[in-house]
Amino acid sequence: MIPNNMKMKMLIAAASLLAPMLAHADCKDMMSAWAEELHPGRVLDSQRSECQTWPANPQLTLAALSLAHDADNDDAGATDLEVLVADTASGAIVAHLFQRNAINHDAERFSDIALDTARYQLTPTSRAFGVRVSHEGTERMIPKGATSLSLYVLEGANVRPVLDSLIVEEATGAWDLRCTGAYDVTKRTIAIGPAGHDGYASLKITEKRVHTVTRMAKNECVKKDGRPKQSAYTLEYRNGQYSVPEGMQRPG
Numbered sequence: 001m002i003p004n005n006m007k008m009k010m011l012i013a014a015a016s017l018l019a020p021m022l023a024h025a026d027c028k029d030m031m032s033a034w035a036e037e038l039h040p041g042r043v044l045d046s047q048r049s050e051c052q053t054w055p056a057n058p059q060l061t062l063a064a065l066s067l068a069h070d071a072d073n074d075d076a077g078a079t080d081l082e083v084l085v086a087d088t089a090s091g092a093i094v095a096h097l098f099q100r101n102a103i104n105h106d107a108e109r110f111s112d113i114a115l116d117t118a119r120y121q122l123t124p125t126s127r128a129f130g131v132r133v134s135h136e137g138t139e140r141m142i143p144k145g146a147t148s149l150s151l152y153v154l155e156g157a158n159v160r161p162v163l164d165s166l167i168v169e170e171a172t173g174a175w176d177l178r179c180t181g182a183y184d185v186t187k188r189t190i191a192i193g194p195a196g197h198d199g200y201a202s203l204k205i206t207e208k209r210v211h212t213v214t215r216m217a218k219n220e221c222v223k224k225d226g227r228p229k230q231s232a233y234t235l236e237y238r239n240g241q242y243s244v245p246e247g248m249q250r251p252g
Contacts, residue, residue, distance in 0.1 A: 027051035027061050030091045035065050038082055038096060042067045045079065048113050053088055055117050056127050060154075061088045062115050064131045066103065077106035083131060083152055083159050097152065097159035104251065108135040108144070120151055121192060122237075123199050128153045128162060133250075141177060146170040148250040149190075151242075163203070163235075163242045165250040166190075175214065179221035183212045188248070193234060200237035205248075207231040 031051055035044040044065060051063035065082040081103055084096035103110050116130030128151040137144040147170075151163035168188045175181025186209045193202035211226040235242040 026091070027053070027063065027086075027088075030061075030086070031063060031065060033091070034063060034084060034086065034093060035067065035082070037093065038084075038098070039067060042080075048079075048110065050113055050115050052115050052117070054085075054129065056119075056129075059088050060094065061086045061091075062117070062129055064113050064115060066110075066113060077104065079103040079105065079110060081131070085154050085159060095154055095157045095159045097161065099161075103133055105135060108137050108146075110134075111136045111145070116149060118190075119192070120190075122153065122162070122201050123195070126153050126155075126200075130163075132168070133165075135250075142172075142174050143183075144170075144172045146250060161241065162200075162237070164244065166205075166235075166244050167248055167250055173212075179214055179216045181214050183214075185210050185212070197237050202237070203235040203242055205233040205235060207233065 028051060031046060031049055032044050035042060045068045048066045049064060051061060054060045054062050063082075063084045063086065065084070067080040067082060069078065069080070078101035080101060081099045082096060083099070085094045086092060087094055103113075110133070112132075112134040114132045114134075116132050118130070120128035120130065122128050130149050130151050132147055132149050134147040135145060147168055148165040149163065149168045150161060150165055152159050152161050166188070167186075168190075170186045171183065173181055173183030175183075186207065188205050188207045191204040191206070193204045196202050207230065209229045209231075212223060213226075214221055214223045216222070233245065233248075235244065
């Protein structure tokens, strides 16, 4: 028989494991309330909004809320973004940042948004979280897509952006709608480097590019990947943010 005190310890442990899952389920229900509190009358794009408990600090919940413009609005080709941090237990907003027209989709469809809670430890006391935004092309013969990453830090009652729209995955190509075609895929990964200006770590970027060709051979579509090309870059923190090289940043 399990002693009563042991049963209580087991229940407490189980509750602590379930708490993040329950908080994640509850935060989905809170997104519309947060949007209404911050932007009364605006419509939340719930399919392209995201929230989750912050693994680095489970007492806090992160959210990225997409707010689309009306079709007849001059800004209809862009979506506003609200990035916020809330108290997990109560749902009260702790800090937030509104970015007007943050997501541009004039030429490509805004397809997805996701929170990135990897270990972006920028200083001993400052850990960033990310928002990933994905786009895809609309022409079947010229397929393309891209995902960009922005990083934010929580500073008291403020959410501050430190990295703006670094393209972490990009694909472009052209084909005949049957088989023959060529494609280029670029992926970038981030590692935390040594401390630099203002004590902020540098960001070590590893880039990998692969060129792929497809063609018909004996009535079969054959794919051939070229040799990967790798490059490395370092992003340094200057004047409150990380500067992204031209060609690696998604246009605003």
